[in-house]
Amino acid sequence: MKYNLTALVSGLIFGLGLIISGLANPAKVLGFLDLAGLWDPSLALVMGGAILVGLVAFTVAKKRTLSLLGFNMKLPTSTKIDKRLVGGSLLFGVGWGVAGFCPGPALVAVGAGEIKGIVFVASMVAGMMLFELIERKRAQS
Amino acid sequence: MIDIAWSEFTPVSALAGGILVGLAAASFLLFNGRIAGISGILGGLLTPVRNDMLWRMAFLGGLIGTPIVWRLFAELPEIEVNAGFPALIIAGLLVGVGTRYGSGCTSGHGVCGLSRLSPRSLVATLSFMATGFITVYIIRHLIGA
Known part of the structure:
Protein backbone atom coordinates (compact mmCIF):
# COMPACT_ATOMS: atom_id res chain seq x y z
CA MET A 1 0.00 0.00 0.00
CA PRO A 76 19.57 -1.24 -13.77
CA THR A 77 22.34 -3.81 -14.13
CA SER A 78 23.01 -3.70 -17.87
CA THR A 79 26.14 -1.88 -18.97
CA LYS A 80 25.95 -3.00 -22.59
CA ILE A 81 26.30 -0.28 -25.19
CA ASP A 82 24.92 -1.96 -28.28
CA LYS A 83 22.97 -1.38 -31.48
CA ARG A 84 19.63 -1.68 -29.69
CA LEU A 85 20.51 1.08 -27.22
CA VAL A 86 21.91 3.46 -29.81
CA GLY A 87 19.45 2.65 -32.61
CA GLY A 88 16.46 2.90 -30.30
CA SER A 89 17.64 6.19 -28.82
CA LEU A 90 18.30 7.64 -32.27
CA LEU A 91 14.73 6.76 -33.33
CA PHE A 92 13.33 8.22 -30.12
CA GLY A 93 15.17 11.49 -30.80
CA VAL A 94 13.62 11.77 -34.25
CA GLY A 95 10.12 11.36 -32.80
CA TRP A 96 10.96 13.85 -30.03
CA GLY A 97 12.11 16.38 -32.63
CA VAL A 98 9.03 15.93 -34.80
CA ALA A 99 6.44 16.45 -32.04
CA GLY A 100 8.29 18.04 -29.11
CA PHE A 101 6.81 15.35 -26.86
CA CYS A 102 8.75 12.78 -24.88
CA PRO A 103 6.82 10.21 -22.78
CA GLY A 104 6.45 12.16 -19.49
CA PRO A 105 5.19 15.46 -20.89
CA ALA A 106 2.91 13.56 -23.29
CA LEU A 107 1.17 11.88 -20.33
CA VAL A 108 0.77 15.28 -18.65
CA ALA A 109 -0.88 16.52 -21.87
CA VAL A 110 -3.28 13.57 -21.68
CA GLY A 111 -4.26 14.61 -18.15
CA ALA A 112 -4.78 18.15 -19.41
CA GLY A 113 -7.27 16.76 -21.94
CA GLU A 114 -5.15 17.93 -24.86
CA ILE A 115 -6.39 15.96 -27.90
CA LYS A 116 -2.99 16.08 -29.60
CA GLY A 117 -1.39 14.63 -26.48
CA ILE A 118 -3.94 11.81 -26.47
CA VAL A 119 -3.24 10.99 -30.15
CA PHE A 120 0.51 11.05 -29.50
CA VAL A 121 0.26 8.78 -26.46
CA ALA A 122 -2.03 6.33 -28.29
CA SER A 123 0.57 6.11 -31.09
CA MET A 124 3.38 5.79 -28.56
CA VAL A 125 1.63 2.88 -26.84
CA ALA A 126 1.06 1.32 -30.28
CA GLY A 127 4.80 1.70 -30.94
CA MET A 128 5.59 -0.01 -27.64
CA MET A 129 3.21 -2.86 -28.52
CA LEU A 130 4.91 -3.15 -31.89
CA PHE A 131 8.21 -3.55 -30.05
CA GLU A 132 6.76 -6.36 -27.88
CA LEU A 133 5.33 -8.04 -30.98
CA ILE A 134 8.65 -7.94 -32.86
CA GLU A 135 10.52 -9.18 -29.81
CA ARG A 136 8.08 -12.07 -29.31
CA LYS A 137 8.38 -13.08 -32.99
CA ARG A 138 12.16 -13.00 -32.72
CA ALA A 139 12.14 -15.10 -29.57
CA GLN A 140 10.04 -17.77 -31.31
CA SER A 141 12.19 -18.06 -34.39
CA MET B 1 26.92 31.43 -33.70
CA ILE B 2 23.99 30.58 -31.50
CA ASP B 3 21.34 33.27 -31.07
CA ILE B 4 19.72 32.99 -27.68
CA ALA B 5 16.00 33.67 -27.41
CA TRP B 6 16.26 35.83 -24.28
CA SER B 7 12.53 36.61 -24.31
CA GLU B 8 11.73 32.87 -24.15
CA PHE B 9 14.45 32.01 -21.63
CA THR B 10 12.92 31.11 -18.24
CA PRO B 11 15.86 30.17 -16.03
CA VAL B 12 14.11 30.37 -12.65
CA SER B 13 11.07 28.23 -13.48
CA ALA B 14 13.25 25.85 -15.50
CA LEU B 15 15.62 25.30 -12.59
CA ALA B 16 12.78 25.07 -10.03
CA GLY B 17 10.87 22.59 -12.20
CA GLY B 18 14.03 20.61 -12.82
CA ILE B 19 14.71 20.37 -9.10
CA LEU B 20 11.15 19.07 -8.59
CA VAL B 21 11.67 16.44 -11.29
CA GLY B 22 14.89 15.48 -9.51
CA LEU B 23 13.07 15.28 -6.16
CA ALA B 24 10.39 13.06 -7.71
CA ALA B 25 13.06 10.73 -9.11
CA ALA B 26 14.87 10.81 -5.75
CA SER B 27 11.75 9.95 -3.74
CA PHE B 28 10.86 7.11 -6.10
CA LEU B 29 14.41 5.83 -5.90
CA LEU B 30 14.79 6.09 -2.13
CA PHE B 31 11.30 4.93 -1.11
CA ASN B 32 10.54 2.41 -3.86
CA GLY B 33 14.06 1.51 -4.92
CA ARG B 34 13.29 2.08 -8.56
CA ILE B 35 14.27 4.28 -11.49
CA ALA B 36 11.63 6.85 -12.46
CA GLY B 37 11.80 6.09 -16.17
CA ILE B 38 8.47 6.92 -17.76
CA SER B 39 8.80 4.78 -20.90
CA GLY B 40 9.88 1.76 -18.85
CA ILE B 41 7.07 2.17 -16.32
CA LEU B 42 4.51 2.49 -19.12
CA GLY B 43 6.04 -0.28 -21.23
CA GLY B 44 5.88 -2.68 -18.29
CA LEU B 45 2.09 -2.37 -18.28
CA LEU B 46 1.95 -3.90 -21.74
CA THR B 47 3.41 -7.23 -20.64
CA PRO B 48 1.43 -7.80 -17.44
CA VAL B 49 3.26 -9.47 -14.56
CA ARG B 50 1.39 -10.22 -11.31
CA ASN B 51 1.98 -7.76 -8.45
CA ASP B 52 3.89 -5.49 -10.79
CA MET B 53 1.00 -3.47 -12.17
CA LEU B 54 -0.45 -1.34 -9.40
CA TRP B 55 2.62 0.77 -8.62
CA ARG B 56 3.03 1.47 -12.35
CA MET B 57 -0.56 2.66 -12.58
CA ALA B 58 -0.12 4.71 -9.40
CA PHE B 59 2.98 6.51 -10.71
CA LEU B 60 1.46 7.17 -14.15
CA GLY B 61 -1.84 8.12 -12.51
CA GLY B 62 0.02 10.73 -10.48
CA LEU B 63 1.69 12.07 -13.60
CA ILE B 64 -1.55 12.22 -15.59
CA GLY B 65 -3.35 13.61 -12.53
CA THR B 66 -0.99 16.57 -12.11
CA PRO B 67 -2.73 18.93 -14.56
CA ILE B 68 -6.09 17.97 -13.06
CA VAL B 69 -4.91 18.83 -9.53
CA TRP B 70 -3.18 21.97 -10.87
CA ARG B 71 -6.46 23.25 -12.31
CA LEU B 72 -8.09 23.08 -8.89
CA PHE B 73 -5.79 25.90 -7.82
CA ALA B 74 -4.67 27.79 -10.89
CA GLU B 75 -4.88 28.06 -14.64
CA LEU B 76 -2.73 25.51 -16.42
CA PRO B 77 0.18 26.95 -18.47
CA GLU B 78 -0.31 26.62 -22.19
CA ILE B 79 0.48 23.31 -23.90
CA GLU B 80 1.23 24.39 -27.45
CA VAL B 81 1.47 21.56 -29.98
CA ASN B 82 2.28 22.76 -33.47
CA ALA B 83 2.70 19.35 -35.11
CA GLY B 84 -0.27 18.11 -37.12
CA PHE B 85 -2.00 14.79 -36.53
CA PRO B 86 -0.10 12.71 -39.13
CA ALA B 87 3.20 14.01 -37.72
CA LEU B 88 2.06 13.26 -34.16
CA ILE B 89 1.16 9.68 -35.08
CA ILE B 90 4.54 9.07 -36.73
CA ALA B 91 6.35 10.76 -33.83
CA GLY B 92 4.41 8.71 -31.27
CA LEU B 93 5.27 5.44 -33.03
CA LEU B 94 8.95 6.42 -33.21
CA VAL B 95 9.05 7.41 -29.54
CA GLY B 96 7.26 4.20 -28.53
CA VAL B 97 9.49 1.82 -30.50
CA GLY B 98 12.64 3.85 -29.90
CA THR B 99 12.36 4.17 -26.13
CA ARG B 100 11.65 0.45 -25.72
CA TYR B 101 14.61 -0.60 -27.88
CA GLY B 102 16.78 2.01 -26.22
CA SER B 103 15.47 1.00 -22.75
CA GLY B 104 14.67 4.54 -21.70
CA CYS B 105 13.77 8.11 -22.49
CA THR B 106 14.51 11.60 -21.22
CA SER B 107 13.66 10.59 -17.65
CA GLY B 108 15.22 7.12 -17.39
CA HIS B 109 18.41 7.86 -19.31
CA GLY B 110 18.51 11.67 -19.32
CA VAL B 111 17.75 12.34 -15.66
CA CYS B 112 18.23 9.09 -13.70
CA GLY B 113 20.93 7.53 -15.87
CA LEU B 114 23.12 10.62 -15.96
CA SER B 115 22.57 11.09 -12.21
CA ARG B 116 23.97 7.65 -11.53
CA LEU B 117 26.83 8.32 -13.96
CA SER B 118 25.91 5.43 -16.26
CA PRO B 119 27.98 5.41 -19.48
CA ARG B 120 25.14 3.51 -21.16
CA SER B 121 22.70 6.31 -20.37
CA LEU B 122 25.19 8.95 -21.50
CA VAL B 123 25.41 7.25 -24.90
CA ALA B 124 21.61 6.99 -25.08
CA THR B 125 21.12 10.63 -24.09
CA LEU B 126 23.70 11.91 -26.57
CA SER B 127 22.03 9.78 -29.27
CA PHE B 128 18.49 11.05 -28.78
CA MET B 129 19.63 14.63 -28.25
CA ALA B 130 21.61 14.45 -31.50
CA THR B 131 18.70 13.22 -33.62
CA GLY B 132 16.38 15.62 -31.78
CA PHE B 133 18.55 18.59 -32.81
CA ILE B 134 19.01 17.26 -36.35
CA THR B 135 15.30 16.55 -36.83
CA VAL B 136 14.28 20.05 -35.75
CA TYR B 137 16.98 21.51 -37.99
CA ILE B 138 15.68 19.57 -41.00
CA ILE B 139 12.02 20.40 -40.31
CA ARG B 140 12.50 24.10 -39.53
CA HIS B 141 15.46 25.14 -41.63
CA LEU B 142 15.66 22.75 -44.58
CA ILE B 143 12.05 21.79 -45.29
CA GLY B 144 10.38 24.78 -43.68
CA ALA B 145 12.77 27.37 -45.11
Whole structure:
Protein backbone atom coordinates (compact mmCIF):
# COMPACT_ATOMS: atom_id res chain seq x y z
CA MET A 1 0.00 0.00 0.00
CA LYS A 2 2.77 2.40 1.02
CA TYR A 3 4.65 1.36 -2.11
CA ASN A 4 1.80 2.47 -4.36
CA LEU A 5 1.26 5.66 -2.38
CA THR A 6 4.87 6.79 -2.73
CA ALA A 7 4.67 5.88 -6.43
CA LEU A 8 1.58 8.07 -6.80
CA VAL A 9 3.16 10.99 -4.94
CA SER A 10 6.40 10.66 -6.94
CA GLY A 11 4.35 10.75 -10.16
CA LEU A 12 2.52 13.87 -8.97
CA ILE A 13 5.75 15.70 -8.08
CA PHE A 14 7.28 14.62 -11.37
CA GLY A 15 4.33 16.06 -13.29
CA LEU A 16 4.42 19.24 -11.24
CA GLY A 17 8.09 19.67 -12.16
CA LEU A 18 7.33 19.13 -15.83
CA ILE A 19 4.59 21.78 -15.82
CA ILE A 20 6.56 24.37 -13.83
CA SER A 21 9.73 23.85 -15.86
CA GLY A 22 7.98 24.32 -19.20
CA LEU A 23 8.98 20.84 -20.37
CA ALA A 24 5.28 19.95 -20.58
CA ASN A 25 4.96 22.44 -23.44
CA PRO A 26 6.15 20.95 -26.78
CA ALA A 27 6.64 24.42 -28.30
CA LYS A 28 9.18 25.17 -25.54
CA VAL A 29 10.91 21.82 -26.06
CA LEU A 30 11.27 22.51 -29.79
CA GLY A 31 12.65 25.97 -28.93
CA PHE A 32 15.42 24.14 -27.08
CA LEU A 33 16.03 21.65 -29.87
CA ASP A 34 16.23 24.44 -32.48
CA LEU A 35 19.91 25.34 -32.20
CA ALA A 36 19.99 27.09 -35.55
CA GLY A 37 17.00 29.31 -34.83
CA LEU A 38 16.45 31.50 -31.79
CA TRP A 39 17.64 29.10 -29.10
CA ASP A 40 15.85 28.78 -25.76
CA PRO A 41 18.37 27.19 -23.35
CA SER A 42 15.80 26.73 -20.54
CA LEU A 43 15.64 22.96 -20.87
CA ALA A 44 19.33 22.59 -20.17
CA LEU A 45 18.59 24.08 -16.75
CA VAL A 46 15.69 21.67 -16.23
CA MET A 47 18.02 18.74 -16.88
CA GLY A 48 20.76 20.36 -14.80
CA GLY A 49 18.49 20.95 -11.80
CA ALA A 50 17.09 17.43 -11.96
CA ILE A 51 20.52 15.82 -12.27
CA LEU A 52 21.90 17.90 -9.40
CA VAL A 53 19.28 16.43 -7.05
CA GLY A 54 19.61 13.03 -8.72
CA LEU A 55 23.37 12.88 -8.13
CA VAL A 56 22.83 13.19 -4.38
CA ALA A 57 19.98 10.66 -4.37
CA PHE A 58 21.92 8.05 -6.34
CA THR A 59 25.01 8.48 -4.19
CA VAL A 60 22.85 7.57 -1.19
CA ALA A 61 20.97 4.83 -3.06
CA LYS A 62 24.09 3.05 -4.32
CA LYS A 63 25.11 2.31 -0.73
CA ARG A 64 21.80 0.69 0.14
CA THR A 65 20.41 -2.77 -0.53
CA LEU A 66 16.95 -1.88 0.77
CA SER A 67 14.86 1.23 0.12
CA LEU A 68 13.67 3.47 2.97
CA LEU A 69 10.42 1.48 2.96
CA GLY A 70 12.35 -1.78 3.13
CA PHE A 71 11.95 -2.91 -0.49
CA ASN A 72 14.75 -4.33 -2.62
CA MET A 73 16.63 -1.70 -4.61
CA LYS A 74 16.02 -2.37 -8.29
CA LEU A 75 18.71 -0.46 -10.14
CA PRO A 76 19.57 -1.24 -13.77
CA THR A 77 22.34 -3.81 -14.13
CA SER A 78 23.01 -3.70 -17.87
CA THR A 79 26.14 -1.88 -18.97
CA LYS A 80 25.95 -3.00 -22.59
CA ILE A 81 26.30 -0.28 -25.19
CA ASP A 82 24.92 -1.96 -28.28
CA LYS A 83 22.97 -1.38 -31.48
CA ARG A 84 19.63 -1.68 -29.69
CA LEU A 85 20.51 1.08 -27.22
CA VAL A 86 21.91 3.46 -29.81
CA GLY A 87 19.45 2.65 -32.61
CA GLY A 88 16.46 2.90 -30.30
CA SER A 89 17.64 6.19 -28.82
CA LEU A 90 18.30 7.64 -32.27
CA LEU A 91 14.73 6.76 -33.33
CA PHE A 92 13.33 8.22 -30.12
CA GLY A 93 15.17 11.49 -30.80
CA VAL A 94 13.62 11.77 -34.25
CA GLY A 95 10.12 11.36 -32.80
CA TRP A 96 10.96 13.85 -30.03
CA GLY A 97 12.11 16.38 -32.63
CA VAL A 98 9.03 15.93 -34.80
CA ALA A 99 6.44 16.45 -32.04
CA GLY A 100 8.29 18.04 -29.11
CA PHE A 101 6.81 15.35 -26.86
CA CYS A 102 8.75 12.78 -24.88
CA PRO A 103 6.82 10.21 -22.78
CA GLY A 104 6.45 12.16 -19.49
CA PRO A 105 5.19 15.46 -20.89
CA ALA A 106 2.91 13.56 -23.29
CA LEU A 107 1.17 11.88 -20.33
CA VAL A 108 0.77 15.28 -18.65
CA ALA A 109 -0.88 16.52 -21.87
CA VAL A 110 -3.28 13.57 -21.68
CA GLY A 111 -4.26 14.61 -18.15
CA ALA A 112 -4.78 18.15 -19.41
CA GLY A 113 -7.27 16.76 -21.94
CA GLU A 114 -5.15 17.93 -24.86
CA ILE A 115 -6.39 15.96 -27.90
CA LYS A 116 -2.99 16.08 -29.60
CA GLY A 117 -1.39 14.63 -26.48
CA ILE A 118 -3.94 11.81 -26.47
CA VAL A 119 -3.24 10.99 -30.15
CA PHE A 120 0.51 11.05 -29.50
CA VAL A 121 0.26 8.78 -26.46
CA ALA A 122 -2.03 6.33 -28.29
CA SER A 123 0.57 6.11 -31.09
CA MET A 124 3.38 5.79 -28.56
CA VAL A 125 1.63 2.88 -26.84
CA ALA A 126 1.06 1.32 -30.28
CA GLY A 127 4.80 1.70 -30.94
CA MET A 128 5.59 -0.01 -27.64
CA MET A 129 3.21 -2.86 -28.52
CA LEU A 130 4.91 -3.15 -31.89
CA PHE A 131 8.21 -3.55 -30.05
CA GLU A 132 6.76 -6.36 -27.88
CA LEU A 133 5.33 -8.04 -30.98
CA ILE A 134 8.65 -7.94 -32.86
CA GLU A 135 10.52 -9.18 -29.81
CA ARG A 136 8.08 -12.07 -29.31
CA LYS A 137 8.38 -13.08 -32.99
CA ARG A 138 12.16 -13.00 -32.72
CA ALA A 139 12.14 -15.10 -29.57
CA GLN A 140 10.04 -17.77 -31.31
CA SER A 141 12.19 -18.06 -34.39
CA MET B 1 26.92 31.43 -33.70
CA ILE B 2 23.99 30.58 -31.50
CA ASP B 3 21.34 33.27 -31.07
CA ILE B 4 19.72 32.99 -27.68
CA ALA B 5 16.00 33.67 -27.41
CA TRP B 6 16.26 35.83 -24.28
CA SER B 7 12.53 36.61 -24.31
CA GLU B 8 11.73 32.87 -24.15
CA PHE B 9 14.45 32.01 -21.63
CA THR B 10 12.92 31.11 -18.24
CA PRO B 11 15.86 30.17 -16.03
CA VAL B 12 14.11 30.37 -12.65
CA SER B 13 11.07 28.23 -13.48
CA ALA B 14 13.25 25.85 -15.50
CA LEU B 15 15.62 25.30 -12.59
CA ALA B 16 12.78 25.07 -10.03
CA GLY B 17 10.87 22.59 -12.20
CA GLY B 18 14.03 20.61 -12.82
CA ILE B 19 14.71 20.37 -9.10
CA LEU B 20 11.15 19.07 -8.59
CA VAL B 21 11.67 16.44 -11.29
CA GLY B 22 14.89 15.48 -9.51
CA LEU B 23 13.07 15.28 -6.16
CA ALA B 24 10.39 13.06 -7.71
CA ALA B 25 13.06 10.73 -9.11
CA ALA B 26 14.87 10.81 -5.75
CA SER B 27 11.75 9.95 -3.74
CA PHE B 28 10.86 7.11 -6.10
CA LEU B 29 14.41 5.83 -5.90
CA LEU B 30 14.79 6.09 -2.13
CA PHE B 31 11.30 4.93 -1.11
CA ASN B 32 10.54 2.41 -3.86
CA GLY B 33 14.06 1.51 -4.92
CA ARG B 34 13.29 2.08 -8.56
CA ILE B 35 14.27 4.28 -11.49
CA ALA B 36 11.63 6.85 -12.46
CA GLY B 37 11.80 6.09 -16.17
CA ILE B 38 8.47 6.92 -17.76
CA SER B 39 8.80 4.78 -20.90
CA GLY B 40 9.88 1.76 -18.85
CA ILE B 41 7.07 2.17 -16.32
CA LEU B 42 4.51 2.49 -19.12
CA GLY B 43 6.04 -0.28 -21.23
CA GLY B 44 5.88 -2.68 -18.29
CA LEU B 45 2.09 -2.37 -18.28
CA LEU B 46 1.95 -3.90 -21.74
CA THR B 47 3.41 -7.23 -20.64
CA PRO B 48 1.43 -7.80 -17.44
CA VAL B 49 3.26 -9.47 -14.56
CA ARG B 50 1.39 -10.22 -11.31
CA ASN B 51 1.98 -7.76 -8.45
CA ASP B 52 3.89 -5.49 -10.79
CA MET B 53 1.00 -3.47 -12.17
CA LEU B 54 -0.45 -1.34 -9.40
CA TRP B 55 2.62 0.77 -8.62
CA ARG B 56 3.03 1.47 -12.35
CA MET B 57 -0.56 2.66 -12.58
CA ALA B 58 -0.12 4.71 -9.40
CA PHE B 59 2.98 6.51 -10.71
CA LEU B 60 1.46 7.17 -14.15
CA GLY B 61 -1.84 8.12 -12.51
CA GLY B 62 0.02 10.73 -10.48
CA LEU B 63 1.69 12.07 -13.60
CA ILE B 64 -1.55 12.22 -15.59
CA GLY B 65 -3.35 13.61 -12.53
CA THR B 66 -0.99 16.57 -12.11
CA PRO B 67 -2.73 18.93 -14.56
CA ILE B 68 -6.09 17.97 -13.06
CA VAL B 69 -4.91 18.83 -9.53
CA TRP B 70 -3.18 21.97 -10.87
CA ARG B 71 -6.46 23.25 -12.31
CA LEU B 72 -8.09 23.08 -8.89
CA PHE B 73 -5.79 25.90 -7.82
CA ALA B 74 -4.67 27.79 -10.89
CA GLU B 75 -4.88 28.06 -14.64
CA LEU B 76 -2.73 25.51 -16.42
CA PRO B 77 0.18 26.95 -18.47
CA GLU B 78 -0.31 26.62 -22.19
CA ILE B 79 0.48 23.31 -23.90
CA GLU B 80 1.23 24.39 -27.45
CA VAL B 81 1.47 21.56 -29.98
CA ASN B 82 2.28 22.76 -33.47
CA ALA B 83 2.70 19.35 -35.11
CA GLY B 84 -0.27 18.11 -37.12
CA PHE B 85 -2.00 14.79 -36.53
CA PRO B 86 -0.10 12.71 -39.13
CA ALA B 87 3.20 14.01 -37.72
CA LEU B 88 2.06 13.26 -34.16
CA ILE B 89 1.16 9.68 -35.08
CA ILE B 90 4.54 9.07 -36.73
CA ALA B 91 6.35 10.76 -33.83
CA GLY B 92 4.41 8.71 -31.27
CA LEU B 93 5.27 5.44 -33.03
CA LEU B 94 8.95 6.42 -33.21
CA VAL B 95 9.05 7.41 -29.54
CA GLY B 96 7.26 4.20 -28.53
CA VAL B 97 9.49 1.82 -30.50
CA GLY B 98 12.64 3.85 -29.90
CA THR B 99 12.36 4.17 -26.13
CA ARG B 100 11.65 0.45 -25.72
CA TYR B 101 14.61 -0.60 -27.88
CA GLY B 102 16.78 2.01 -26.22
CA SER B 103 15.47 1.00 -22.75
CA GLY B 104 14.67 4.54 -21.70
CA CYS B 105 13.77 8.11 -22.49
CA THR B 106 14.51 11.60 -21.22
CA SER B 107 13.66 10.59 -17.65
CA GLY B 108 15.22 7.12 -17.39
CA HIS B 109 18.41 7.86 -19.31
CA GLY B 110 18.51 11.67 -19.32
CA VAL B 111 17.75 12.34 -15.66
CA CYS B 112 18.23 9.09 -13.70
CA GLY B 113 20.93 7.53 -15.87
CA LEU B 114 23.12 10.62 -15.96
CA SER B 115 22.57 11.09 -12.21
CA ARG B 116 23.97 7.65 -11.53
CA LEU B 117 26.83 8.32 -13.96
CA SER B 118 25.91 5.43 -16.26
CA PRO B 119 27.98 5.41 -19.48
CA ARG B 120 25.14 3.51 -21.16
CA SER B 121 22.70 6.31 -20.37
CA LEU B 122 25.19 8.95 -21.50
CA VAL B 123 25.41 7.25 -24.90
CA ALA B 124 21.61 6.99 -25.08
CA THR B 125 21.12 10.63 -24.09
CA LEU B 126 23.70 11.91 -26.57
CA SER B 127 22.03 9.78 -29.27
CA PHE B 128 18.49 11.05 -28.78
CA MET B 129 19.63 14.63 -28.25
CA ALA B 130 21.61 14.45 -31.50
CA THR B 131 18.70 13.22 -33.62
CA GLY B 132 16.38 15.62 -31.78
CA PHE B 133 18.55 18.59 -32.81
CA ILE B 134 19.01 17.26 -36.35
CA THR B 135 15.30 16.55 -36.83
CA VAL B 136 14.28 20.05 -35.75
CA TYR B 137 16.98 21.51 -37.99
CA ILE B 138 15.68 19.57 -41.00
CA ILE B 139 12.02 20.40 -40.31
CA ARG B 140 12.50 24.10 -39.53
CA HIS B 141 15.46 25.14 -41.63
CA LEU B 142 15.66 22.75 -44.58
CA ILE B 143 12.05 21.79 -45.29
CA GLY B 144 10.38 24.78 -43.68
CA ALA B 145 12.77 27.37 -45.11
